[in-house]
Amino acid sequence: MPLSWSSVAIAAYVITATAFLAYTVRPYFFSAVQLFRPSTYAEGTYRRRPKVSVLLPLYNESRVVDRALASCSSLNYDNYEIIVVDDSDDGTSERLARWSSDPRIKVIHRPNRSGWKGGALNEAVKRCDLTSEYCLILDADSLFDKDLLQRFVMKMGEGFDAVQGVQLTDLDSGYSKVAGATSVMQSYYQLIEQPSKGTIGLPVTITGNNFMIKTNLLRKYSFVEDIGEDWDLTIRLLSDGMKIAYAPEIVVRCEVPFTMEEAIRQQIRWSEGMVRATLRYLGQIATGKMRLKSKLDIVMTGLSPFVGILFVCSTAIGALLAFYIPHFDYIVIAVGAFSLIAGLVTMLVSSAKLGMSPVTAILSEIMYFILIPFIIYATFRGMLFDGGTFHRTEKLGGGSL
Numbered sequence: 001m002p003l004s005w006s007s008v009a010i011a012a013y014v015i016t017a018t019a020f021l022a023y024t025v026r027p028y029f030f031s032a033v034q035l036f037r038p039s040t041y042a043e044g045t046y047r048r049r050p051k052v053s054v055l056l057p058l059y060n061e062s063r064v065v066d067r068a069l070a071s072c073s074s075l076n077y078d079n080y081e082i083i084v085v086d087d088s089d090d091g092t093s094e095r096l097a098r099w100s101s102d103p104r105i106k107v108i109h110r111p112n113r114s115g116w117k118g119g120a121l122n123e124a125v126k127r128c129d130l131t132s133e134y135c136l137i138l139d140a141d142s143l144f145d146k147d148l149l150q151r152f153v154m155k156m157g158e159g160f161d162a163v164q165g166v167q168l169t170d171l172d173s174g175y176s177k178v179a180g181a182t183s184v185m186q187s188y189y190q191l192i193e194q195p196s197k198g199t200i201g202l203p204v205t206i207t208g209n210n211f212m213i214k215t216n217l218l219r220k221y222s223f224v225e226d227i228g229e230d231w232d233l234t235i236r237l238l239s240d241g242m243k244i245a246y247a248p249e250i251v252v253r254c255e256v257p258f259t260m261e262e263a264i265r266q267q268i269r270w271s272e273g274m275v276r277a278t279l280r281y282l283g284q285i286a287t288g289k290m291r292l293k294s295k296l297d298i299v300m301t302g303l304s305p306f307v308g309i310l311f312v313c314s315t316a317i318g319a320l321l322a323f324y325i326p327h328f329d330y331i332v333i334a335v336g337a338f339s340l341i342a343g344l345v346t347m348l349v350s351s352a353k354l355g356m357s358p359v360t361a362i363l364s365e366i367m368y369f370i371l372i373p374f375i376i377y378a379t380f381r382g383m384l385f386d387g388g389t390f391h392r393t394e395k396l397g398g399g400s401l
Contacts, residue, residue, distance in 0.1 A: 009321055016314035017335050023300070023307045024339040027188070027346040033196035034349065048157070050133035052080040052149055053215060057120035059113060060090040061140040063397035064255075068140045069099050077149035081106065083127050085120040087113045115225025116390035117208075118232075122225070125218045132215040139209040141395050142252040143171065151250045152212040161242040162213040164206055165250030166190050170354055172255050172396045179258040180356060181363040186256065188350040191248075198246035202297045203290070206234045206244065210252040217242070227388040228273015231302065235281045238298060239288030255395050260370075265391045267371050268378040271305035275382025278302025305382070308375040311339075343368060 054072055058065060072082050082105045086093055099105050106127055115122065121137065128135065134156060136149065155163045167190055173183035190207070198204050206213075208230035217237070224232040237244060257263040278285075278299060285295050318332035347361035381388065 006321070006325065009317055013314060013317040013321060016310050016317065020307065020310040020314050020339065021335065023304065023310070024342045026193075026300070027342045030193045030196040031346050031349045033199055034192050048153070049077070049079045050153065051129055051131045052077065052134045052136055052153065052212075053124075053128040053132040054080060054082045054136045054138060054149075055121055055124040056082060056084045056138055056140065057087075057117050057124065058084060058092055058096075058140050059087045059117075059120075059392050060092060061088065061395065062091045062095055064141050064395050065092050065095050066098070067397065068138070068142065069096075069105065071142070071144060072138070073099075073102055073104065074146055075149050076146045077153075080104065080149060081129055081132070083124040084108065085110060085124045087120060113390070115223075116227060116229070118223035118229035119225040121218075121223050121229070125215070125222065128215055128219075134212050135215050135218050136212045137209065138252070139254060141171070141255040141397075142167075142209060143254075144210075144252040148250065148252070151247070155245060155247050155250065156212055156214075158245070159243070160245040161217060162206060162211060162237065162244045163247050163250070164194070164204055164244060165210040165212075165247050165252060166194075167207050167209045167254055168251050169254050169256040171253050172258055173354075173356070175258045175396065177363060178260050178263055178367070179256050180360045181367040182258075182263050183256045184347055184351045184354060184356060184360055184364040185368060187354055188346050191353045192346065192349060194246050195248045197297070198248075203234075203238050203294045204244045204246040205301065206230045206237075209254065210250070224277070226273065226276070227269050227390050228277050231274045232277040232280075235277055235285060235298060235302070238290060238294070239281065239284045241289035255393075257393055258396060259394075262394055263367070264371065264374050266393050268374055268381075269388065269391060271375050271378035272382040272385075272388050274302050275305050275379050276385070276388070279383065305375050305379040308372040309379060311372065312376065340365075 056068060056072065061068070069082070084096065084105065084107045086096060086107060087110050093109060096107050100107070108123055108127060110120065110123065113119070125135065134153065136152060152163055152165070169186045170183050173180050194204060221233060221236055223229040234244070257266050285298055288295065314335065318335065322329035322332050343365050344361065347364040348358055351358065351361035351364070
């Protein structure tokens with residue numbers, strides 16, 4: 001007997017709504033972990049002073065380059081070098097010339113942006129001192145305390161292959177409503193999801209800034225020369241059994257997109273890169289040296305941009321069924337309310353950690369729904385194209401520690 005259209009529609013709704021709810025449960029869960037089992041750490045001491053290479057890729061960072069190099073050259077650690085890879089055409093190179101007298105700073109000028117950020121970092125790794133044991137990757141807009149290297153070296157000394165610190169995007173968050181909302185939305189991953197994963201034993205991911213890794217591993221793996229280079233490296237490291245730790249006590253403050261256009265471009269870049277890398281390595285993840293729950297979490301994290309598609313599909317199918325089937329609207333409303341409240345709860349927790357108002361949390365929730373069409377676009381790009389374009393996020397150069 002042929003299936004009726006309603007049976008097919010109900011099956012499609014069950015599949016899409018269930019997958020959507022699986023992602024919706026995660027923010028509730030991670031928020032609860034932070035509430036009842038907050039991350040803790042103990043101060044340690046360090047005796048060894050291994051050589052550290054600080055890698056700083058630049059592209060048109062004239063507003064922040066002096067601030068970045070002033071911070072990097074003021075670290076209270078006596079065995080490190082700074083390797084700057086400059087792809088700029090805006091006057092950044094001229095500013096770099098002012099730092100040529102510092103013997104710790106190596107500046108590499110590239111004639112183009114070949115390989116984007118990943119290509120620049122690969123060039124930096126080639127120039128690392130032969131005695132370098134660890135590499136610290138920083139973005140040009142980062143601000144941090146002078147003991148940054150000490151903290152990372154102590155954490156690496158516990159036996160980890162890489163350590164991810166907190167990338168707190170709160171600089172210039174008061175510049176505009178968009179900046180504040182974006183800061184809250186992005187801080188969820190840094191302040192709630194990542195530390196929760198570290199607490200309960202799920203895989204921690206590299207987020208592209210403020211992370212330290214063994215130099216020999218970077219020489220072995222290198223970065224993919226495409227957008228999403230950080231997520232790509234994360235998957236390969238974890239699949240091969242490498243240990244990545246999250247260090248909530250090691251914080252750098254970064255700038256945040258302050259216009260809707262900049263926020264959209266950044267979200268497209270992240271979503272596209274994550275989807276492409278995850279689909280590329282599905283087989284490697286399946287056979288990797290990880291527990292099943294870790295494999296599932298990596299796939300769910302990497303394919304999280306699909307939430308936009310699941311939301312649109314489940315909502316559209318649910319609305320159709322609610323029109324024809326009595327009382328089905330209650331199910332659709334319940335699913336929608338559950339997901340809406342989940343987003344609001346996580347934004348409220350995130351805004352509270354940042355010391356921002358609940359109004360900003362509500363704006364963050366609204367902004368997420370505004371971004372959904374662009375996330376869907378990026379998801380399809382990640383599925384269909386082999387490479388993407390790295391659009392730089394504009395910096396203001398404001399903020400201070």
